[in-house]
Amino acid sequence: MSDTLLQVNNLTVTLDNSKPLLNNISFHLKHHQCLGIVGESGSGKSLTCKAIMGLLEPYFSVQGQILFSPKKTQIKLQQNGDLLKQNNETLRFMRGNVISVILQHPMSAFDPLYCVGNQVVETLLAHQPISKNQAITKTLNMLVEIGLDNPKQIYNRYPHQLSGGMLQRIMIGIALMLEPELIIADEPTTALDSINQFNILKIFEQIKQQSKTSMIFISHDLGVIHHIADHILVMNKGTIVEQGSRDHIFYHSKNDYTQYLINARKQLLAKFNCVVQPNYITPSSETI
Numbered sequence: 001m002s003d004t005l006l007q008v009n010n011l012t013v014t015l016d017n018s019k020p021l022l023n024n025i026s027f028h029l030k031h032h033q034c035l036g037i038v039g040e041s042g043s044g045k046s047l048t049c050k051a052i053m054g055l056l057e058p059y060f061s062v063q064g065q066i067l068f069s070p071k072k073t074q075i076k077l078q079q080n081g082d083l084l085k086q087n088n089e090t091l092r093f094m095r096g097n098v099i100s101v102i103l104q105h106p107m108s109a110f111d112p113l114y115c116v117g118n119q120v121v122e123t124l125l126a127h128q129p130i131s132k133n134q135a136i137t138k139t140l141n142m143l144v145e146i147g148l149d150n151p152k153q154i155y156n157r158y159p160h161q162l163s164g165g166m167l168q169r170i171m172i173g174i175a176l177m178l179e180p181e182l183i184i185a186d187e188p189t190t191a192l193d194s195i196n197q198f199n200i201l202k203i204f205e206q207i208k209q210q211s212k213t214s215m216i217f218i219s220h221d222l223g224v225i226h227h228i229a230d231h232i233l234v235m236n237k238g239t240i241v242e243q244g245s246r247d248h249i250f251y252h253s254k255n256d257y258t259q260y261l262i263n264a265r266k267q268l269l270a271k272f273n274c275v276v277q278p279n280y281i282t283p284s285s286e287t288i
């Protein structure tokens with residue numbers, strides 16, 4: 001069996017016959033690997049993931065192939081597994097069961113009128129053939145696993161009674177409980193304060209170490225990508241300007257745009273260090 005989970009070939013997304021928003025991009029993701037996608041705002045990171053999820057609005061014109069080869073045979077995909085050619089029913093099944101997405105603003109993913117525990121249980125029941133009691137037990141266990149104390153209390157809280165970091169952990173917990181083959185995390189730490197960012201990154205690192213699922217991790221923050229990704233795509237204006245292993249991108253890239261992003265990050269870090277440590281001297285090779 002091939003070790004490639006996802007193979008994107010010449011994906012082009014256009015709107016109203018104007019300049020492509022995604023222009024002929026190709027990349028792949030291996031099973032159990034984490035692919036980081038980095039680039040400035042508007043470079044096409046989210047559109048790429050929406051295309052994979054089958055969530056592009058119908059007014060976009062899409063060309064190319066998104067070949068998906070899951071190991072679990074829960075579903076028979078048509079046309080070589082090209083996600084652009086599956087029907088809506090298959091795509092609906094895939095979302096959650098096979099591909100899960102974690103977004104930037106966890107608050108918007110929860111219904112403010114119901115306590116979070118019930119929402120997790122309902123999601124589980126919609127996807128797995130288990131009883132309500134089993135779903136409740138699984139939910140309480142999950143809350144402990146993602147590091148939240150007092151799971152029974154958290155279960156009965158409404159979304160507005162929990163912090164963004166707690167809700168984001170619960171979103172990740174839900175995604176993991178559904179045991180998808182691919183998790184797409186679209187800027188999952190961007191809306192969080194730095195302590196929560198750190199904690200959420202630790203959870204993603206654990207997911208990687210357990211190596212049960214493959215991941216696409218989108219961020220405009222090179223520090224985050226450096227932490228988590230095995231392989232990296234650098235995007236700019238709808239194209240992939242460079243792709244390669246983490247070491248290649250961070251330590252051996254000759255690409256001007258990649259260099260520009262890395263230098264911008266280093267300068268920011270040096271400025272931060274100067275502020276918190278007045279006697280700080282910038283080393284010639286500041287780390288990411």
Ligand SMILES: Nc1ncnc2c1ncn2[C@@H]1O[C@H](COP(=O)(O)OP(=O)(O)OP(=O)(O)O)[C@@H](O)[C@H]1O
Pocket residue numbers: 015021039040041042043044045046047048057220
């Ligand atoms: N629904 C839409 N309708 C029209 N244009 C869109 C739509 N969604 C995205 N675009 C355009 O496609 C381009 C890529 O957007 P995309 O959201 O993928 O960028 P991004 O790299 O994810 O940026 P950010 O980091 O700000 O989320 C942008 O020029 C954006 O304006």
